[in-house]
Amino acid sequence: MDFGGTGQGGESNILSSTYKKYWQIGFKTRLYDGLSPEAYLESLRRVADLLRLTEGERVLDAGCGSGLLLPLLTDRLARGGQYLGMDTLPAGHAALKARANRMDLNRSVSGVQADLSKPLPLRDASVSCVAAHFSVYTLPEENDRKHAFQEFERVLKPGGLLVTANPTLSYDAQQIIRASLESLKNKKRSWWMKKFLVYPLTLHLGLKHIEKQLKSGYWHGYQPEELRDAVAQAGFAIEHTETVYGGSGFLVVGRKR
Numbered sequence: 442m443d444f445g446g447t448g449q450g451g452e453s454n455i456l457s458s459t460y461k462k463y464w465q466i467g468f469k470t471r472l473y474d475g476l477s478p479e480a481y482l483e484s485l486r487r488v489a490d491l492l493r494l495t496e497g498e499r500v501l502d503a504g505c506g507s508g509l510l511l512p513l514l515t516d517r518l519a520r521g522g523q524y525l526g527m528d529t530l531p532a533g534h535a536a537l538k539a540r541a542n543r544m545d546l547n548r549s550v551s552g553v554q555a556d557l558s559k560p561l562p563l564r565d566a567s568v569s570c571v572a573a574h575f576s577v578y579t580l581p582e583e584n585d586r587k588h589a590f591q592e593f594e595r596v597l598k599p600g601g602l603l604v605t606a607n608p609t610l611s612y613d614a615q616q617i618i619r620a621s622l623e624s625l626k627n628k629k630r631s632w633w634m635k636k637f638l639v640y641p642l643t644l645h646l647g648l649k650h651i652e653k654q655l656k657s658g659y660w661h662g663y664q665p666e667e668l669r670d671a672v673a674q675a676g677f678a679i680e681h682t683e684t685v686y687g688g689s690g691f692l693v694v695g696r697k698r
């Protein structure tokens with residue numbers, strides 16, 4: 442397992458110190474994992490299903506956070522696939538590394554600390570798939586979000602897939618909780634625990650805060666067609682789109698031509 446430090450020669454300053462702290466605390470304490478609502482995990486499962494990673498191929502998880510996507514790819518990694526986690530925050534890498542250790546996936550997992558708004562420290566056409574789950578929307582500048590999609594196109598092999606999901610403009614924290622509870626309705630014990638113990642914290646420590654940043658415009662909520670166009674403008678052929686995250690997220694699959 443190689444966690445090769447910063448790939449761009451220095452720590453990124455693009456995230457404000459408040460957000461660095463917000464995610465760092467979440468990743469270090471594992472609150473981020475524990476409080477993620479079911480609808481978010483479902484959206485991650487859709488990304489994993491759509492990636493179509495096959496034997497020996499390398500997937501880039503761009504803005505990987507604590508590596509929540511990793512457990513969903515184990516079968517494919519066991520058949521020789523490689524997972525590269527990229528994030529600007531060291532706490533995300535520490536969490537990813539610990540997860541890979543727990544799962545005994547050290548040989549299939551590596552990490553690079555890099556900023557998605559800068560040239561990515563990867564060669565052209567060097568990965569088979571890119572997953573960007575709820576990461577690009579946190580780049581405050583439109584040009585940086587465009588740049589990130591262009592860089593994903595550059596590092597993908599011809600025919601490679603980008604699967605990205607981001608919040609919609611109509612992001613609704615309460616609706617995400619309702620959708621999550623609906624998904625858990627056949628798991629009685631989990632339902633009660635999540636409804637009364639976990640999701641009140643999810644709502645007030647996480648989702649409401651994100652909703653506020655999206656409404657203020659600091660983070661970017663996408664119109665569905667806007668996300669599809671952004672991926673197409675970066676040079677991808679659009680293969681699939683769908684609504685995820687209880688209606689608060691939109692997912693786009695693009696294929697490099």
Ligand SMILES: C[S@@+](CC[C@H](N)C(=O)[O-])C[C@H]1O[C@@H](n2cnc3c(N)ncnc32)[C@H](O)[C@@H]1O
Nearest residue numbers: 504505506509528529530556557574575576579
């Ligand atoms: C909402 S979390 C999503 C993490 C993960 N993809 C998931 O679905 O659990 C957003 C992630 O994007 C990362 N991020 C934000 N801005 C970034 C940037 N400029 N470069 C690289 N990563 C960034 C954050 O550090 C954080 O880990």
